[in-house]
């Protein structure tokens with residue numbers, strides 16, 4: 001998104017003294033993203049340090065998460081990268097710490113990965129992402145930490161109340177009904193674990209058709225694996241008419257299923273998970289759109305997109321096609 005908290009070159013140069021990355025060469029605010037303040041940082045490098053060949057990093061100032069909530073996310077990134085998954089490793093400073101404070105916000109540096117995100121993924125790319133998500137879910141089963149989803153039931157109820165006045169009566173009806181249904185839906189038989197929880201197209205980097213990076217683990221939490229699949233396909237496999245593109249959806253789910261087979265309970269819960277995933281981003285986009293925080297650079301996302309996806313899933317919920 002955005003830069004909510006500006007950082008000057010002088011402030012960053014001073015902050016970088018805690019690291020063995022060499023002096024600052026370039027600092028650039030990143031417009032993409034809507035939750036945290038992000039910057040591309042290039043340093044001169046330091047051959048004597050722990051990261052001798054690295055000079056390109058991403059600096060994140062966390063706008064919502066508190067320092068005590070961040071070890072779950074940053075250590076998950078480190079854990080997955082140690083398991084061979086393309087997640088950016090957080091950089092530890094001279095004292096072995098990967099989390100500091102800059103301009104009053106918790107702040108961390110991670111390795112800047114190569115590649116670009118793709119706005120229009122093809123079938124082969126969806127297949128790759130399906131397989132990758134399943135591998136992340138399997139690897140995450142051994143991750144020892146737990147973190148409750150900050151965007152679960154209580155958040156849904158709170159946010160629905162906050163945005164209600166901006167909706168038409170029909171939209172209010174859809175939202176109230178959906179929030180109530182999701183609150184009582186039985187999730188007890190569904191497999192859980194570490195999930196990314198925001199694996200949209202802009203959070204996967206490709207070099208050609210090959211995934212080079214998975215970024216932005218700052219909503220990661222312990223929750224239903226199937227919910228993560230639903231969040232991901234609602235973005236990666238959606239057609240222009242708010243119905244799934246069948247070829248991309250099947251490629252994604254078949255590659256996922258080949259690595260982590262879906263259970264019978266998951267097949268049954270699929271329609272409700274697709275709806276929960278659409279509701280989650282309808283609510284957060286409404287909140288960010290109508291009740292925005294002040295930002296130096298900001299690009300709110302369109303809430304109507306997920307309203308339409310949710311309405312379509314309610315009209316016609318496709319079965320899990322595997």
Ligand SMILES: Nc1ncnc2c1ncn2[C@@H]1O[C@H](COP(=O)(O)OP(=O)(O)OP(=O)(O)O)[C@@H](O)[C@H]1O
Pocket residue numbers: 001002030032033034035036037038058088110111112113114198202203213215216217218
């Ligand atoms: N490790 C990385 N390597 C390369 N580019 C990165 C990396 N981390 C972030 N970026 C770039 O910064 C942009 C914003 O980062 P990110 O998606 O983490 O921001 P955010 O505000 O937390 O986003 P979101 O709105 O998705 O929650 C990305 O789209 C990407 O261009």
Ligand SMILES: N[C@@H](CCO)C(=O)O
Pocket residue numbers: 034035198200281284285301
């Ligand atoms: N991926 C989210 C933004 C980050 O939470 C969206 O597209 O609404």
